[in-house]
Amino acid sequence: xxxxxxxxxxxxxxxxxxxxxxxxxxxxxxxxxxxxxxxxxxxxxxxxxxxxxxxxxxxxxxxxxxxxxxxxxxxxxxxxxxxxxxxxxxxxxxxxxxxxxxxxxxxxxxxxxxxxxxxxxxxxxxxxxxxxxxxxxxxxxxxxxxxxxxxxxxxxxxxxxxxxxxxxxxxxxxxxxxxxxxxxxxxxxxxxxxxxxxxxxxxxxxxxxxxxxxxxxxxxxxxxxxxxxxxxxxxxxxxxxxxxxxxxxxxxxxxxxxxxxxxxxxxxxxxxxxxxxxxxxxxxxxxxxxxxxxxxxxx
Amino acid sequence: xxxxxxxxxxxxxxxxxxxxxxxxxxxxxxxxxxxxxxxxxxxxxxxxxxxxxxxxxxxxxxxxxxxxxxxxxxxxxxxxxxxxxxxxxxxxxxxxxxxxxxxxxxxxxxxxxxxxxxxxxxxxxxxxxxxxxxxxxxxxxxxxxxxxxxxxxxxxxxxxxxxxxxxxxxxxxxxxxxxxxxxxxxxxxxxxxxxxxxxxxxxxxxxxxxxxxxxxxxxxxxxxxxxxxxxxxxxxxxxxxxxxxxxxxxxxxxxxxxxxxxxxxxxxxxxxxxxxxxxxxxxxxxxxxxxxxxxxxxxxxxxxxxxxxxxxxxxxxxxxxxxxxxxxxxxxxxxxxxx
Numbered sequence: 179x180x181x182x183x184x185x186x187x188x189x190x191x192x193x194x195x196x197x198x199x200x201x202x203x204x205x206x207x208x209x210x211x212x213x214x215x216x217x218x219x220x221x222x223x224x225x226x227x228x229x230x231x232x233x234x235x236x237x238x239x240x241x242x243x244x245x246x247x248x249x250x251x252x253x254x255x256x257x258x259x260x261x262x263x264x265x266x267x268x269x270x271x272x273x274x275x276x277x278x279x280x281x282x283x284x285x286x287x288x289x290x291x292x293x294x295x296x297x298x299x300x301x302x303x304x305x306x307x308x309x310x311x312x313x314x315x316x317x318x319x320x321x322x323x324x325x326x327x328x329x330x331x332x333x334x335x336x337x338x339x340x341x342x343x344x345x346x347x348x349x350x351x352x353x354x355x356x357x358x359x360x361x362x363x364x365x366x367x368x369x370x371x372x373x374x375x376x377x378x379x380x381x382x383x384x385x386x387x388x389x390x391x392x393x394x395x396x397x398x399x400x401x402x403x404x405x406x407x408x409x410x411x412x413x414x415x416x417x418x419x420x421x422x423x424x425x426x427x428x429x430x431x432x433x434x435x436x437x438x439x440x441x442x443x444x445x446x447x448x449x450x451x452x453x454x455x456x457x458x459x460x461x462x463x464x465x466x467x468x469x470x471x472x473x474x475x476x477x
Numbered sequence: 478x479x480x481x482x483x484x485x486x487x488x489x490x491x492x493x494x495x496x497x498x499x500x501x502x503x504x505x506x507x508x509x510x511x512x513x514x515x516x517x518x519x520x521x522x523x524x525x526x527x528x529x530x531x532x533x534x535x536x537x538x539x540x541x542x543x544x545x546x547x548x549x550x551x552x553x554x555x556x557x558x559x560x561x562x563x564x565x566x567x568x569x570x571x572x573x574x575x576x577x578x579x580x581x582x583x584x585x586x587x588x589x590x591x592x593x594x595x596x597x598x599x600x601x602x603x604x605x606x607x608x609x610x611x612x613x614x615x616x617x618x619x620x621x622x623x624x625x626x627x628x629x630x631x632x633x634x635x636x637x638x639x640x641x642x643x644x645x646x647x648x649x650x651x652x653x654x655x656x657x658x659x660x661x662x663x664x665x666x667x668x669x670x671x672x673x674x675x676x677x678x679x680x681x682x683x684x685x686x687x688x689x690x691x692x693x694x695x696x697x698x699x700x701x702x703x704x705x706x707x708x709x710x711x712x713x714x715x716x717x718x719x720x721x722x723x724x725x726x727x728x729x730x731x732x733x734x735x736x737x738x739x740x741x742x743x744x745x746x747x748x749x750x751x752x753x754x755x756x757x758x759x760x761x762x763x764x765x766x767x768x769x770x771x772x773x774x775x776x777x778x779x780x781x782x783x784x785x786x787x788x789x790x791x792x793x794x795x796x797x798x799x800x801x802x803x804x805x806x807x808x809x810x811x812x813x814x815x816x
Contacts, residue, residue, distance in 0.1 A: 306543065369579055369585040370586055370587040372539065372579065373577075373650075376537055376539060376571055376577040376579070377572035377650065378569065378571035378573055379568070379598070379602060383602070387598075391589045392587070
C-alpha cells in the first residue's frame with residue numbers, strides 16, 4: 179500500500195503541479211512572508227532575542243563594571259555607544275538591557291494571555307452569570323489608565339523585576355479576555371461546534387480542540403503587539419525609578435539616569451532610546467503583519 | 478404485541494420545547510409524539526420554522542441554553558428517558574448511539590482540522606481507539622461513503638472539498654460508530670439536485686448496511702416520497718398528520734397536508750393546472766391561539782376549529798390526524814384534490 183506521501187509525489191510527477199496542503203496557519207505564514215514590513219519586524223524580533231540570549235558573548239564589557247577614568251566618554255572605537263557618568267560601557271548596557279525588555283515582554287504578556295484566555299473562555303463559552311461578573315471586573319481594569327495602574331501596583335508590591343511581570347501581567351488580562359470572549363462568541367455558534375456537540379464531545383474537548391484553534395489568531399496578533407506596549411511600560415516604570423533597580427541595566431533606567439545630561443552627553447540617552455524604539459517597532463510591525471496575514475479576506 | 482413494542486427504537490411522547498425570548502414564549506415544539514421503528518426511515522416535513530429542527534435537536538438535547546428549554550414530555554431510547562440523563566451520559570450517547578447530520582456541510586466541518594482528523598475524532602472519543610487504529614477505521618469510512626482518492630483526501634482540509642464531498646464526510650463522521658439512529662436535518666438542502674440524489678442514495682444504502690433507523694427532516698416532499706417509510710407533517714410546532722408514506726401522499730386527511738400536496742409539481746397527472754399555494758402565512762409561534770392554528774388559512778374551517786385545538790386522533794390504523802373534519806375527507810364527503 180502506497181503511503182499518502184508517495185501518492186502525492188506520484189501525482190506531482192504526473193501533473194507537474196505541486197501538491198500543497200494548506201491550513202490556516204500555513205496560509206498565514208505564506209502571506210506573512212510576502213509582507214516586507216512584517217518580515218522586517220520579525221527579523222528585528224528574532225535578532226533581539228538572539229542578542230538577549232547571547233548578551234555575554236556580544237558585549238565587550240561587563241555592563242555593571244565601572245571604569246572610573248573613562249566616564250562620560252562619547253562614542254568611539256573602544257566604546258561604541260560611549261560611556262555613562264559612572265564609566266560603564268553603554269553598548270554593553272544596551273545589550274544587557276535587551277534581556278530585561280524581552281523578559282518583561284514575553285513573561286508579562288504570557289501572564290496576561292494565560293489569565294485572559296482562562297477568563298475569556300469562561301465568560302465567552304458559558305455566558306450567564308460568570309460572563310457578567312468577569313466582564314464587569316474587566317471594565318474596572320479598563321477604567322485605570324494602563325501606566326497609572328502599573329504605578330499603583332508597583333507601589334504596593336515594591337520595585338523589582340518579578341513585580342513588573344506581575345503588574346503588567348495583571349493589567350493586560352482584561353483586553354485579552356475581551357478579545358478571546360468575542361472571538362469565542364462568534365465561533366461558538368458556528369455549525370461545526372454544534373456538530374461537535376452532536377458528536378458527543380465534552381465541553382472541555384469543544385473548548386480545547388474546536389474553539390481554541392479557531393479563535394486563536396486575534397490573540398496571537400494582540401499579544402505580539404502587546405509585547406511592545408509591555409516593553410514601553412517597563413521602560414516607563416524603570417524611568418520613574420519604581421521598576422528595575424540599579425545596577426541592573428534596563429533601558430528605561432538608563433534614560434532616567436542620563437536625562438539631566440542630555441545637552442552635554444546626548445549619546446547616553448540616544449542609544450537606549452533608540453533600542454526601545456527599534457524593539458517596540460519590531461513587535462508592532464510583526465503584530466500588524468500577523469493581523470493582515472490572519473485575515474482571510476486579504477487573500 | 479411484545480415484538481412490536483421491541484421494534485420501537487425511539488419513542489417521543491408529548492415533547493414540548495419552548496424558547497423564552499424577550500418578546501414572549503416561543504412554543505417551537507408543542508406536544509409532539511412519534512415513534513421510530515428499527516430500520517425505518519421517518520420523515521418529518523413542514524415549512525420553515527415549524528419546529529422540525531428543534532424536534533431533532535431536542536432528541537439529542539442540543540437545544541441552545543438558556544434560551545430554549547424542553548418543558549415537558551419523554552424521549553424513550555433503550556429504556557431510558559433521554560430527558561432525565563446527565564450531561565455525561567448524553568455525551569456518551571451523542572455521535573455513538575444517536576448521531577446527527579447537519580444542514581450545511583459548508584459550515585459543519587471545523588476549518589482548522591483535516592477531514593481525516595475529524596472523522597477520527599468520534600472514534601477516539603467513543604471507542605477510545607488509538608490514533609493508528611482510528612486512522613485505519615477513518616480511511617475505511619471515507620471509502621465507504623465514496624470519497625474518491627480517499628487515502629490522499631484523508632489529509633485534506635474541508636475547504637478543499639466540494640459541498641457534496643463534505644456532506645459525505647459528515648455522513649462518514651455520523652456513521653463512524655454505527656449508531657442505531659441517524660438524524661439528518663435537511664441533509665441535502667444546501668446541495669444541488671444531482672448531488673442531493675447521490676447523498677440520499679448513500680444514506681439509504683448505509684442504512685441497509687448498518688441496520689440503523691433514520692429520521693430525515695426536510696421540506697422537500699420529493700425526498701420524503703422516495704426515502705421515507707412514514708411521515709410526520711408538522712405545522713407551527715404541532716404534528717398535524719402522521720402516517721405511512723402512501724396515506725400521506727394518496728389519502729392526506731389534514732387540510733395542511735392536502736395543501737402541501739397541491740403545491741408541488743406532479744408529473745403523473747394528466748391535467749396540469751397551476752400550482753396551488755397555501756394562502757396566508759404561518760402564524761408567529763408566540764401567543765398561539767387556543768383554536769386550531771391552521772384555521773386561519775384553512776379552506777375547510779368550521780366553528781369547532783375556532784373553539785379548540787383538535788386532538789391528534791387515529792382515524793384509521795396507523796394514520797393520525799388532528800383535524801375535526803378528517804372523517805369527511807376520509808369518507809369522501811369533501812373532495813380533497815378539487816380545484
